[in-house]
Amino acid sequence: MRASQLFFPTLREVPAEAEMTSHKLLLRGGFIRRVGAGIYNYLPLGYRVIKKIENIVREEMDAQGAQEILMPGLVPAELYRETGRWDEDVLFKFKDRTDREYSIGFTHEEVVTDIVRRDVRSYRELPLNLYQIQSKGRDEPRPRGGVVRGREFIMLDAYSFDRTKEDCDLAYEKMWIAFSRILARCGLDAIVVEAESGAIGGKENEEYMVLADSGEDVVLHCPSCGYAANAERCEIGDRPAAKPSVEMRPLELIDTPNQRTIEEVTQFLGKKPEDLVKTLIYKAGNEVVAALVRGDRDLNEAKLARTLETKHVEMADAETIERVTGAAVGFAGPVGLDGVRIIADREIADMANFVVGGNKTDTHFVNVNLDRDIKVTTWADLRIASAGDPCPRCDGTLESLRAIEAAHIFKLGTIYSEAMGATFLDADGQEKPFVMGCYGIGVSRMLAAIPEVHNDADGIIWPISVAPFEVEILLLNPEDNDQCAVATLLYEELLGSGVDVLLDERDERPGVKFKDADLIGIPIQVVCGRLASEGKIEVRLRSEKDKQVIAIDEGTARVLELRRSLFQALEEKADVFCAGRRK
RNA sequence: CGGGGUGUGGCUCAGCUUGGUAGAGCGCUCGGUUCGGGACUGAGAGGUCGGCGGUUCAAAUCCGCCCACCCCGACCA
Incomplete structure (x- = not known):
């Protein structure tokens, strides 16, 4: 892509609407624009990031045997009424011209259960895991942080259907792996914590938390045993204090x-x-x-x-x-x-x-x-846990951390299948309700969570896996024949090698190009400037200060090598995450 | 829903206390000079001052109501 053809309206000043770092950077970089409270446009750069995240999601979900479907955004009231969730106050509700009631889907347990109860009859068809990536609508009491908590947002939601509790545990385990790998490949270090299930229901559930001081959630963590839980959920150890013998005074x-x-x-x-x-x-x-x-x-x-x-x-x-x-x-x-x-x-x-x-x-x-x-x-144990409280699992002391909730996975049991009469015929000839799990990742929230963690004073530093472009070539003076020839050659070669490359050949001063490049955070920068006449270009990682001067004919190979190692580092993180974290 | 704050060219803001018919910087258009970290210069375009109502000879400015947005809290995946 040529920058002169790309719509990325960068802002020099921070719009007054933004408070959070990621929100400011996404607005300044021309990734998103606000439409209303909690409602956003994804501009070309922002939507490119979304699509990269979605594709990582698809790869990992498919690898675990889940199948992608697409359910409607519009949900008839009857489905939510079957489980009593029509009364949840986050639903956006409305009527059609004949007064029938609908809402915008806020999560799709009922819709997917309806699919399965209609067409899955036998245990032979299980296990089944269906997922979608779709816009959800929730009438949030308070949207915030731009795309961190929107009223319309893009979410991955997956639903597993199994024959037994044990099979459901296996399905949950697979999603644990998929989610851990997805977040790691997107460059996020998440910790997995115990959580409350809220409107979704069910007992066992875990959240993937991205540590960030600006996060909305508080996580309590025990440094000695590794216990971690959302403050909403966190248990407190029962450790009676040595009671000082105080004299009882008269009431x-x-x-x-x-x-x-x-x-x-x-x-x-x-x-x-x-x-x-x-x-x-x-x-x-x-x-x-x-x-x-x-x-x-x-x-x-x-x-x-x-x-x-x-x-x-x-x-x-x-x-x-x-x-x-x-x-x-x-x-x-x-x-x-x-x-x-x-x-x-x-x-x-x-x-x-x-x-x-x-x-x-x-x-x-x-x-x-x-x-x-x-x-x-x-x-x-009745109170909300806070830092300094005893750990419920060992004799350590809880510490508190702020975090952004990136994903949440639940074992639902049969609460939805029973409420909706979704059953299958088991091997023993008995009708049984499906044992379900559900799994959600905030895709558009990750668009914010990633730069919230990966940034510096100059702008965003995208992990290569989700960057809107992998490489940016800065053609400093498009009028200069040497520079122009070098930049164009490199651009063509990289494109030919399947690299996602942006060529900044705009009629702008070099300073503007450097500033914009740092702001939008493309991980590999290549500068074609006055060294071009000596047959040299500069290569720099956005995450590092220093530039490397190399010969032009090494350019493509060098960029490909850097790109490969950046991707590999993320893959290794994903492997480590899965190997090290499972209890 | 409770508390706090903001609304003035595309963006960031000044002007409001003390009423007299709107201003700066950035951005944008045209010209010239520049060209390795958001250039300089000359000439321009661009504003129902969030909306409605009131007070007044006169309202961005004072008063009332409403709306929108942001932040904190409640709530929430």
Whole structure:
């Protein structure tokens, strides 16, 4: 491709809309343009990257025996109604002219299960793994970071159908390998962590996290044993502190007019948040429960739900809180709280003489102690893990890291197949529901995640596997016959060798070409400048400062060699990732 | 949904406090000089000042309502 024919509107200044590094660079480099909140155009450079990622995805998925299909972006409401997901609030919903309801597909478990239940009858047709690469629509509460979290985004979604749980484990294993190799080949170092399954459902699931300070997710990681989990999911080790023998002081109910929040109460009483216990009133189905966590901690709702063996819990409304506690919101406490189960975070067991709400408006209890004043129904791991918490697997301490979620894989079991009546006839003559798994990679998110990790002050540094072009030839002075001849010859030879090469022969000053080349981040740069008259060109890797001066007739061979070694390094990473990380 | 912020030529921003009919840099067009890290110079083109309404002789500027976008949080794959 000749740069004069390529539409890549680069920007000298950073558009005000961008905050994240990758977002700024993708806009400045002319890879993407915003259409609306969370809605983007992929311009030629950006779409080239997308296509390269997609092709790596296809190679690795096909290698594991998965088959590519394409499902519709438009999904009739009935399918999502079959599993109850029509009520998910991320769905973009609308009606056709005859009032039938549809949504834009936000993930395709129902659609693919419908395909399989119609046409797969026998265990002989299993295993089956179908995948697609497609635009998804989700009405995100808050899009951010450009293409990091869009309302329309490109995703790989794969779905496996198996006869048994064990076969599903094998299918999951294959996807683990495919995904690990895909990310590694795209130049991303990901760590695999335990996670929450959210709207997808199922129990066992893992996320592929790309470490980046600007990431949205927090990952907790134990340096001693390697345990890693999303903070949403992370368990906390049960390690009781050596309880200092503190004398129990007499329980006292004191006036705390209008002091509701932890901050207000601590200030009013001159205490620290860790001297308080928060009492959170939750609804779990029809039951109301009280959950206790230390004043400076946050409750993890998923943990509470699991403790209560229910799917979903939600904060009680003001009316319920007043009815149960007899006090206005902000003064709930566990002392004398009858008729509700009290679920306490284990950490509270180590506390003494603490402060809780008084169950009477404008009061708090101080010098509260366990057993004497409170009857805890259940002890559990309830709080959101944070750095410094004990590791749940060893005696190490958790560290926290920020990350971008690049992919998520799930074992679904039979939740979808049962809900949708998707069954096959097994060898024993019995109808059985398919055992399913689903696997997603954020393809357009990777367009951002990669430059978020691979950049410097001058611009993006694309891994060669996903770069919009592999090689860029900078023809500094197109008017100069020597330079022009050398650049053109090299360009033709590289094209002939199957190299994806960009020739910058624009009528621009050299400085502009250097700046643009660094900004758009093509990994191999070749400069045809004034050394051309001496039969020399310069070759430089975008990732390195120094240029190598070489003879013109070595040019093609040298570039091919560099290209080969860059690709090989990525392949080796993929092998190492798969060999080293599997538990 | 809660909190904060921004909306002025294609881009980045000034002007708003104290009302008087819009400006800079970059980019763009034409000419000249330049040509190895975003050149210099001369001449140009280009703006319903987010929208609607109000106050006023007069509104980018003051007031009200609305919209859009960004950031933090909630939520989320």
